[in-house]
Amino acid sequence: xxxxxxxxxxxxxxxxxxxxxxxxxxxxxxxxxxxxxxxxxxxxxxxxxxxxxxxxxxxxxxxxxxxxxxxxxxxxxxxxxxxxxxxxxxxxxxxxxxxxxxxxxxxxxxxxxxxxxxxxxxxxxxxxxxxxxxxxxxxxxxxxxxxxxxxxxxxxxxxxxxxxxxxxxxxxxxxxxxxxxxxxxxxxxxxxxxxxxxxxxxxxxxxxxxxxxxxxxxxxxxxxxxxxxxxxxxxxxxxxxxxxxxxxxxxxxxxxxxxxxxxxxxxxxxxxxxxxxxxxxxx
Amino acid sequence: xxxxxxxxxxxxxxxxxxxxxxxxxxxxxxxxxxxxxxxxxxxxxxxxxxxxxxxxxxxxxxxxxxxxxxxxxxxxxxxxxxxxxxxxxxxxxxxxxxxxxxxxxxxxxxxxxxxxxxxxxxxxxxxxxxxxxxxxxxxxxxxxxxxxxxxxxxxxxxxxxxxxxxxxxxxxxxxxxxxxxxxxxxxxxxxxxxxxxxxxxxxxxxxxxxxxxxxxxxxxxxxxxxxxxxxxxxxxxxxxxxxxxxxxxxxxxxxxxxxxxxxxxxxxxxxxxxxxxxxxxxx
Numbered sequence: 001x002x003x004x005x006x007x008x009x010x011x012x013x014x015x016x017x018x019x020x021x022x023x024x025x026x027x028x029x030x031x032x033x034x035x036x037x038x039x040x041x042x043x044x045x046x047x048x049x050x051x052x053x054x055x056x057x058x059x060x061x062x063x064x065x066x067x068x069x070x071x072x073x074x075x076x077x078x079x080x081x082x083x084x085x086x087x088x089x090x091x092x093x094x095x096x097x098x099x100x101x102x103x104x105x106x107x108x109x110x111x112x113x114x115x116x117x118x119x120x121x122x123x124x125x126x127x128x129x130x131x132x133x134x135x136x137x138x139x140x141x142x143x144x145x146x147x148x149x150x151x152x153x154x155x156x157x158x159x160x161x162x163x164x165x166x167x168x169x170x171x172x173x174x175x176x177x178x179x180x181x182x183x184x185x186x187x188x189x190x191x192x193x194x195x196x197x198x199x200x201x202x203x204x205x206x207x208x209x210x211x212x213x214x215x216x217x218x219x220x221x222x223x224x225x226x227x228x229x230x231x232x233x234x235x236x237x238x239x240x241x242x243x244x245x246x247x248x249x250x251x252x253x254x255x256x257x258x259x260x261x262x263x264x265x266x267x268x269x270x271x272x273x274x275x276x277x278x279x280x281x282x283x
Numbered sequence: 284x285x286x287x288x289x290x291x292x293x294x295x296x297x298x299x300x301x302x303x304x305x306x307x308x309x310x311x312x313x314x315x316x317x318x319x320x321x322x323x324x325x326x327x328x329x330x331x332x333x334x335x336x337x338x339x340x341x342x343x344x345x346x347x348x349x350x351x352x353x354x355x356x357x358x359x360x361x362x363x364x365x366x367x368x369x370x371x372x373x374x375x376x377x378x379x380x381x382x383x384x385x386x387x388x389x390x391x392x393x394x395x396x397x398x399x400x401x402x403x404x405x406x407x408x409x410x411x412x413x414x415x416x417x418x419x420x421x422x423x424x425x426x427x428x429x430x431x432x433x434x435x436x437x438x439x440x441x442x443x444x445x446x447x448x449x450x451x452x453x454x455x456x457x458x459x460x461x462x463x464x465x466x467x468x469x470x471x472x473x474x475x476x477x478x479x480x481x482x483x484x485x486x487x488x489x490x491x492x493x494x495x496x497x498x499x500x501x502x503x504x505x506x507x508x509x510x511x512x513x514x515x516x517x518x519x520x521x522x523x524x525x526x527x528x529x530x531x532x533x534x535x536x537x538x539x540x541x542x543x544x545x546x547x548x549x550x551x552x553x554x555x556x557x558x559x560x561x562x563x564x565x566x
Contacts, residue, residue, distance in 0.1 A: 118494040138491055167491055174492075180479045181493040185500040191532040192471050193555040195525065196463045198532075207561050208421055208450055209457075210464040211401040215562050216499045217468040222559045225552035233545050242478065243537045247530055249474040249481075254526045262516050269508035272476040276505045278490050279498050 005052055005063045007032045007075065009042040011120060012092050013066030014129025017047045019162045020062075022131075027061075042126040058084045062158075065091040068230035073102045080108035088151045090115045094178065095234040096142045096171035110148040113155050114171065116140040116178070117164065124224035135163040142171040179238035184246060186220045186228055187239070193221035288335055288346045290315045290358065292325040294403060295375050296349030297412025300330045302445045303345075305414075310344075325409040341367045345441075348374040351513035356385045363391040371434045373398045377461065378517040379425045379454035393431040396438050397454065399423040399461070400447065407507040418446040425454040462521035467529060469503045469511055470522070476504035 001024040006013040009031040017029055030052035031042050042048045054075075057063055063079055065072050072093050079089055080103060090113045091099055100114050119137040121128060139159050144152060159166060196218070200206040232239055256264040284307040289296040292314040300312055313335035314325050325331045337358075340346055346362055348355050355376050362372055363386060373396045374382055383397050402420040404411060422442050427435060442449060479501070483489040515522055539547040 118492060120494065120496065122496075137494070140492060165491075177483070177489045177492055180482050181489060181497050184478065185475060185497045187533070187536060188471055188475050189500050190552050190555050191529060191536055192468060193558040194532050194551065195467065195529045197555060197558065197561070199463050199525075199528065200460070206460045206464060208448075209401060209423065209460055210562075211403065211420070213403065213405075213503050214464050214468045216502050217472050218558055218562070219499050220496050221552075221555050222562070223552070225549050225556060228552055229545050229549040232540060232548055236540055236543075240537060240540060242482075243533065243540075245482065246474060246478045247533050247537070249477050250470070250526065250530050250533070253470060253474055254523060254530070257515060257519055257523060257526075260519075262512050265515055266508050266512040268477065269473050269504075269506070269511055272473050272480060272504050273508060275476040275480065275501055278480070279493075279501070279505070 001027045001061045003027065003060050003062075004029045005032060005057050005060045006030070006048060007054070007063065007065050007079070008067030009033045009038050009047060009126050010066065011124050011126075011128040011130075012117075013064055014042060014047045014126045015119075015131070015133035016064055016066065016092065016117075017042075018129055018131045019134055021046075023158070023161050030056075038126050045126065045129075047126055047129055054078060054082055057082050057087070060084070060087045063087060063089045065089065065093070068227050069093040069095045069099065069234045070230040073099050073234070076103055076112070077106055080106050080111060083108060083111060085111075087111055088113065088154050090155060092117055093234075094182065094231050096140075096174045098234055100143050100146075100171045109146055111151060113144070113147045113151065114142040115155075116142070116174065118182075122219055122222040124227065137164055138167055139164040140167050140169050140174055142169055142174055144168050175235050176238050179235055179242045183231060183235060183239050184242040186223060187232075187243060188246065189218050189220035190223075193218045284310045284344045286310065286343050286345075287312045288315060288340050288343045289313070289331060290337070290346065290348050290362070291350035292316045292321050292330060292409050293349065294407050294409075294411040294413075295400075296347055297325060297330045297409045298402070298414070298416035299347055299349065299375065299400075300325075301412055301414045302417055304329075306441070306444050313339075321409050328409065328412075330409055330412055337361060337365055340365050340370070343367070343370045346370060346372045348372065348376075351510050352376040352378045352382065352517045353513040356382050356517070359386055359395070360389055363389050363394060366391060366394060368394075370394055371396065371437050373438060375400055376517075377465065377514050379423075379457045381517055383426050383429075383454045392429055394434060396427070396430045396434065397425040398438075399425070399457065401465075405502055405505040407510065420447055421450055422447040423450050423452050423457055425452055425457055427451055458518050459521050462518055462525045466514060466518060466522050467525040469506060470515075470526060471529065472501050472503035473506075476501045 004027050006017050029048045031048035033039050039051045089111050096114050103109050117139045119133050287310050289300050312331045314322050314331035316322050322334045372394050379397050400422045402416050
């Protein structure tokens with residue numbers, strides 16, 4: 001691994017760069033980003049060695065695409081147009097169906113591996129990059145059979161060296177399930193934040209009453225709106241389905257309370273309590 | 284402080300007992316609890332010295348009421364019936380209006396201080412008790428003027444020694460605002476958990492896809508259903524109002540997505556992003 005290009009040098013790409021730097025200390029890492037400040041910051045803190053452009057990636061051993069998913073869908077074919085025969089290209093996006101569909105017939109399809117590492121924080125930009133973010137995390141790989149054997153092997157070696165767990169999945173299933181276990185949480189948190197801020201906007205010291213429970217539930221409302229608008233756009237139909245079910249469940253809970261059916265309220269919570277066992281190992 | 288009685292020796296009462304033990308190492312701490320296993324556990328791990336009954340509290344210096352709020356409303360008058368003139372009684376409940384109303388005309392009203400320490404975890408029972416849970420946390424005191432000066436002073440000294448910050452508030456405002464910054468978060472988390480579990484019940488390995496974001500947002504769904512049914516019962520009207528607004532906000536977000544108004548979706552998130560500044564100091 002001599003030449004690595006990271007397209008989009010924020011939290012996700014930047015944290016990955018830190019792992020790559022550790023694994024391949026002699027490799028040169030280049031950054032491509034539409035925000036000049038991100039490039040400057042990333043060089044300053046050592047995430048990348050220098051800026052590059054997409055036209056210079058022919059000699060790349062590895063190209064990592066870590067930009068908002070709707071832009072990634074447009075940029076990926078262009079990236080594949082410019083790479084050499086031995087280049088491995090991987091994306092890190094939170095939706096997988098449209099990015100896979102967009103390059104299905106590209107002549108360099110076998111150079112691409114569709115990935116979704118389940119890792120991140122609510123922060124963004126190169127300064128948010130964290131050493132070790134991916135250690136012990138799950139990496140979901142889609143359509144692995146469409147990537148050449150040699151490059152599959154190269155990628156797998158890389159992920160294993162970082163310490164990631166691998167899961168294989170088809171992109172349509174990925175997008176359906178990830179809407180439940182990731183995307184919906186973000187909407188739930190953003191709207192919780194909105195509800196409380198709207199109510200309390202003239203009484204800021206009310207937030208003195210908030211404890212760690214509120215902080216935890218609303219944490220994802222700090223997330224980057226650009227990243228998430230892009231994800232919601234790409235995964236619209238699945239997310240609308242989860243949102244429908246979530247609203248129905250909330251409305252049902254409200255009805256139980258209105259009817260003073262507190263046995264029902266108790267049961268709703270009791271039935272969900274086994275999330276304890278489910279969450280073990282995630283936190 | 285020689286004799287302390289904790290009624291309800293779970294997470295809240297048990298953690299408080301640990302602080303009291305540190306501050307008053309010579310005091311005897313008694314536990315009163317309707318669950319015999321809780322008493323046995325609490326003695327075993329040193330939270331309390333012995334079991335007691337409500338009829339034996341006349342000589343108490345301090346009685347702490349840390350049981351579900353709807354039961355506390357019924358038990359508090361009985362507690363006040365049995366105490367001596369110098370006894371300080373405080374409750375720790377998450378709702379304040381009905382407990383204050385319930386003892387408004389009690390002849391021992393001045394022995395009672397209505398408190399709500401904003402502290403806790405999603406766990407429950409004596410084994411969940413934590414040393415230092417209350418350090419640096421906010422304690423909301425309601426109707427302080429209705430407590431005798433001497434006992435106000437005693438309580439204040441205790442809270443300050445523990446390291447709590449004090450806020451004064453009327454009970455009706457307390458219940459209104461706490462519905463937003465605490466109670467709604469619990470419903471939001473429980474229904475998120477329900478939505479995901481219902482969808483994925485036949486595909487348990489889907490939870491391999493869940494990351495720390497989901498875990499954080501759904502964390503409160505591990506909370507004790509008895510505690511929370513009781514709170515929802517006591518604060519029904521305020522919570523229904525918050526729930527209405529939350530559902531309206533979610534439905535609006537859904538509409539924006541349905542109409543492909545992703546500028547609107549972006550704005551919704553952008554407008555809520557300053558929760559970052561609000562949360563500073565809470566987490």
